[in-house]
Amino acid sequence: MKHIGALRAVVTAYEHDRGPTAAELDAIGAEMPLIEAEVALLDVQIALLDRPVSELDERRLRRARRRVLAARRQLANRTFVVPGVGA
Template sequence: MRSIITLPATSAGLAFGGEPSDAELDAIESEMPLILAEVDLLDAQIKMLDRPAAKLDERRIRRARRRVTAARRDLTNRAAAAQSGGAA
């Protein structure tokens, strides 16, 4: 069996200070609508694990999937607009 040896960070860029940077916090903030939509979808799916799917559950899942798709679309459009320099 091989042993794993950890090496000390040789660069300040590799060291982790324990806190996210401002850029990382901004990225999380911009992705928050998508994260929340995915959590809602996961909650709806978890609720259906222990019982048969009712019409209301099916609608709840469809709505949650639509919210995830819309949030992904919006995030992608914002990223594309930021790369191209904004709207024309």
């Protein structure tokens, strides 16, 4: 039987094996308030799946939705600088 594997080890890493770049980490950091608000909304929605919704639960849900909308608005109103583009 003939072996058909690679004869040498790969010198450069594949694209999917590398970690995030500094620009990608900055983008994640900029979106983190929105991500946290969406997770909080999801937590409230999950908590309400198996029980009747009370008045307090309705307030929690509305507050969580408002936080998501506020975070989206804040992210949309930000100005991002793209390196090498424009003056």
